[in-house]
Structure formats: C-alpha cells, structure tokens
Amino acid sequence: MLHKIIAEKRREVESLKRRLDHGKIEEALGAVAAPLPFVDRLLSSKRKVSVIAEVKKASPSKGVIRPDFDPLALAQAYADANVEAMSVLTDEKFFQGNNDYLTTIKREIPTTPLLRKDFIIDPLQVYEARLIGADCILLIAAALEPRQLSELADLAAELGMDTLIEVHNEAEIEQTLAHTKPSVLGINNRDLKTFETTLKTTERLMSFIPSDLPVISESGIRSREDIDYLAGLGARGVLVGEHFMRQQDITVAVKELVD
Numbered sequence: 001m002l003h004k005i006i007a008e009k010r011r012e013v014e015s016l017k018r019r020l021d022h023g024k025i026e027e028a029l030g031a032v033a034a035p036l037p038f039v040d041r042l043l044s045s046k047r048k049v050s051v052i053a054e055v056k057k058a059s060p061s062k063g064v065i066r067p068d069f070d071p072l073a074l075a076q077a078y079a080d081a082n083v084e085a086m087s088v089l090t091d092e093k094f095f096q097g098n099n100d101y102l103t104t105i106k107r108e109i110p111t112t113p114l115l116r117k118d119f120i121i122d123p124l125q126v127y128e129a130r131l132i133g134a135d136c137i138l139l140i141a142a143a144l145e146p147r148q149l150s151e152l153a154d155l156a157a158e159l160g161m162d163t164l165i166e167v168h169n170e171a172e173i174e175q176t177l178a179h180t181k182p183s184v185l186g187i188n189n190r191d192l193k194t195f196e197t198t199l200k201t202t203e204r205l206m207s208f209i210p211s212d213l214p215v216i217s218e219s220g221i222r223s224r225e226d227i228d229y230l231a232g233l234g235a236r237g238v239l240v241g242e243h244f245m246r247q248q249d250i251t252v253a254v255k256e257l258v259d
C-alpha cells in the first residue's frame with residue numbers, strides 16, 4: 001500500500017510542479033501567517049499524554065470511517081475539548097482528504113496547531129504545506145531515503161514548521177537519528193504493509209529511543225486503558241484518528257480518553 005501511495009504522490013508532485021513555481025511560492029509565502037509551535041504545544045501540556053486529534057474521513061484499511069464528514073465541525077469539537085494539536089488528512093485519493101480542509105480549519109480555528117497528514121516526498125509539497133496553513137509536516141521514514149528525510153526536515157524548519165518523523169522499526173529509528181535531529185519522534189503502531197496495528201510496537205521500540213526524545217504513539221488507540229498503557233511506557237503524546245471519528249460526541253470522547 002505504501003508503494004502504491006508513493007507512486008501516486010510522484011504523479012501528484014509532477015502535476016504540482018506545473019502549477020506552483022518558485023516565483024508564485026515566494027509571493028504567496030508573504031501572505032500566510034507564521035506557523036504555531038506544534039511540538040512546544042505537545043510538550044508543554046499539563047495532560048500526562050498530549051493529544052493530536054485527527055480529521056480523517058476514510059482510510060485504505062477501513063474505507064469510509066465517517067460518512068457524515070464535516071471537517072470544520074469535527075475540528076471545532078476537538079478544539080472544544082482543548083486538544084493540543086490536530087492532524088488533517090490532505091491526501092485525496094486514499095483518505096478522501098483535501099488541502100482545503102486544512103486551510104479552512106486554520107482560518108476558523110487559528111489557535112490550534114495543525115499537522116499536514118500526507119505522504120511528503122518532495123520539497124514542493126513542503127512549500128505547499130506552508131501555503132495551505134500547516135504548522136507541522138509528517139515525514140514517514142519508510143517512504144524516504146535518509147538524505148531526503150534530512151533535506152525535507154531542514155526545509156520545513158527554514159519555513160518555520162515543525163516535523164513529526166514517523167518510524168515503525170529499529171532500522172528506521174537508527175537511520176532517523178543518524179541523519180536528523182528530531183525534537184519529537186512518532187512511532188506508528190500500524191504496519192503500513194499489512195495494516196496490522198498493535199500497541200506492542202510502541203512497547204518494543206521505546207528502548208531504542210533516547211530517553212530525552214519525546215515519543216508520540218500513533219494509530220490503533222481507542223481506550224483509557226490504551227492511554228494508561230502508553231503513558232506507562234513513557235509516551236508523551238498520542239495521535240488518534242479512527243476512534244474519535246466513530247464517536248457521536250467527539251468532545252466528550254476526547255475528554256473520556258485523556259482527561
């Protein structure tokens with residue numbers, strides 16, 4: 001699946017190159033507000049585990065998760081629960097996301113930092129992330145050469161954005177730490193080849209991560225027990241999508257999970 005998604009992203013980047021040149025980027029960058037400090041917000045929270053709450057209509061593993069999908073109403077419900085940050089899927093083909101969702105949420109709820117959740121493989125997508133209003137980008141170690149990982153993270157920093165680098169195994173941790181200086185590291189509990197999701201991935205990988213590097217555990221989190229388990233392992237934050245998307249009252253669901 002990851003290969004399929006990346007092949008599609010290569011096509012999307014070619015089309016983006018025809019629409020967005022450096023002249024247009026420079027001009028447009030002047031008009032967007034400075035990014036919010038995404039990582040600081042996660043690390044300064046009084047909650048024992050910070051929450052990145054995801055706005056996610058569909059996924060390759062589950063199909064449509066939220067049929068009555070209203071991105072702004074969902075984001076407002078998250079903001080009402082004082083989530084530390086939000087993740088907004090912008091991939092159209094596999095997740096039914098959209099750049100406009102992120103831009104609208106940023107315009108209407110300007111105080112909550114936003115992660116652009118997509119599959120970034122090219123510098124142009126980093127510029128695009130900034131232009132649509134992202135405060136942070138996701139970089140997936142499994143999808144990038146170490147040199148690309150560090151170049152894309154450096155570019156994000158130049159543009160004032162944070163980066164959440166996501167790993168799923170020991171080798172990816174080793175490569176990431178050898179080539180970048182992350183201020184936070186995401187462990188994805190979902191195996192992107194099989195879609196199998198287990199929190200044991202966070203447990204197994206914690207010991208390979210320096211104790212002063214905060215960890216965000218991502219995917220497959222759905223109960224208070226999960227949160228207690230991850231907090232006990234030392235995770236500083238969680239990224240939760242599907243569980244919240246399946247709730248009637250999302251504000252209550254966030255509070256029940258982490259307050």
Ligand SMILES: O=C(O)c1ccccc1NCC(=O)[C@H](O)[C@H](O)COP(=O)(O)O
Nearest residue numbers: 059060061192218219220221240241242
């Ligand atoms: O969610 C998927 O099926 C998926 C498939 C292939 C690549 C990535 C995928 N998900 C991206 C994510 O990492 C999750 O949206 C995020 O961690 C939230 O996970 P969950 O709480 O399980 O929705």
